[in-house]
Amino acid sequence: MTAVARLGLGGSKFGSFANPAPAADSERLVRTALDLGVTVLDTASIYGQGDSERIIGRAIAGRRDAAFIVTKGGQTFSTRYRLLRTAKPLVRAILARRGDPGNVVTAHRSRAMHADWRPRAVVASLDASLKRLRTDRVEAFLLHSPPAHIAADAELALALVAARAGGKALRIGVSCDDLATLDAALDQPGYDVLELPWTVLTALGTRADTIRKRGHLVLAREVVTRQLGLIPAQAVARALAHPSVDCTIVGTGKPEHLRALAAIARGAAR
Numbered sequence: 001m002t003a004v005a006r007l008g009l010g011g012s013k014f015g016s017f018a019n020p021a022p023a024a025d026s027e028r029l030v031r032t033a034l035d036l037g038v039t040v041l042d043t044a045s046i047y048g049q050g051d052s053e054r055i056i057g058r059a060i061a062g063r064r065d066a067a068f069i070v071t072k073g074g075q076t077f078s079t080r081y082r083l084l085r086t087a088k089p090l091v092r093a094i095l096a097r098r099g100d101p102g103n104v105v106t107a108h109r110s111r112a113m114h115a116d117w118r119p120r121a122v123v124a125s126l127d128a129s130l131k132r133l134r135t136d137r138v139e140a141f142l143l144h145s146p147p148a149h150i151a152a153d154a155e156l157a158l159a160l161v162a163a164r165a166g167g168k169a170l171r172i173g174v175s176c177d178d179l180a181t182l183d184a185a186l187d188q189p190g191y192d193v194l195e196l197p198w199t200v201l202t203a204l205g206t207r208a209d210t211i212r213k214r215g216h217l218v219l220a221r222e223v224v225t226r227q228l229g230l231i232p233a234q235a236v237a238r239a240l241a242h243p244s245v246d247c248t249i250v251g252t253g254k255p256e257h258l259r260a261l262a263a264i265a266r267g268a269a270r
C-alpha cells in the first residue's frame with residue numbers, strides 16, 4: 001500500500017461548476033502533488049458530478065502506485081442535476097458571459113442532493129468510483145457525511161468489510177461531520193479510517209485514546225476554514241501538529257501554494 005503522506009490534496013473543486021480552471025490544470029496539480037510527495041488524494045463520488053474522480057484517474061495514469069486515493073460514497077444527485085454534467089462546457093460559457101463563476105449552480109446543489117445508504121447502493125457507488133478513477137482499488141473508501149444512525153448501521157459496515165476483503169478498498173471508514181457520528185463509527189469494529197473536520201478534532205477528549213489504541217487512520221479536513229484568524233500556513237501547521245492527525249487534507253488550485261504547504265509538512269514529519 002502507498003504510504004500515507006502528512007499532507008493530502010483535496011479534490012472537491014476539481015470539475016466543479018464553481019471552479020473556472022480547466023480540467024487539464026487540475027490534472028497538472030495532481031501530478032505536481034505526487035512529485036512533491038503529497039500522495040493522499042481526497043475525492044468523492046459527488047465532487048464535480050464525478051469529474052473530480054475522472055480528473056484524478058487521468059492524472060495518475062502510469063503512476064497509480066504513487067497515489068493513496070481516498071474517495072467517498074452514499075451521497076448522490078438528482079437525475080436532472082447529473083444531466084447538467086453533460087452540458088457543463090455550455091453552462092460554464094453561459095455563466096461566464098453573465099459574470100457568474102458557477103455559484104448559481106452550486107447554490108442549488110444542496111436541493112439536488114440526496115443520500116442512498118442501502119448497502120448495495122453504497123457498494124455500487126464504490127464500483128462506479130473505481131471506473132471513473134480507472135483503477136481496481138482505492139486505498140480508502142468512506143461513507144460521505146452520514147448521520148449517526150447510518151454510521152452505526154452494522155449491515156452497511158459488513159458490506160464495506162466485504163468490499164475490503166475483496167480488495168476494492170484497502171481501508172474503510174467514515175467521514176464524520178460531528179461527534180455523534182464519530183461515536184457511532186467508533187462503535188463499528190470494522191472501520192479503520194476517520195476523516196474529521198477541525199471542529200471535531202479539537203473536541204475529541206478521551207476518544208483520542210480510543211482512536212490511538214485501535215490504530216485508526218485519521219484524516220483532517222476543513223483545517224483552514226475552521227481556524228479563523230490564522231493564515232493557511234499557520235492553520236495547516238497546527239493541524240499537522242495535532243497528535244491524532246495522520247494526514248491533513250488541503251484544498252488549493254495553485255501549485256505554488258501546494259509547494260509551500262508541502263514544505264511545511266516535510267518540516268513537521270514525524
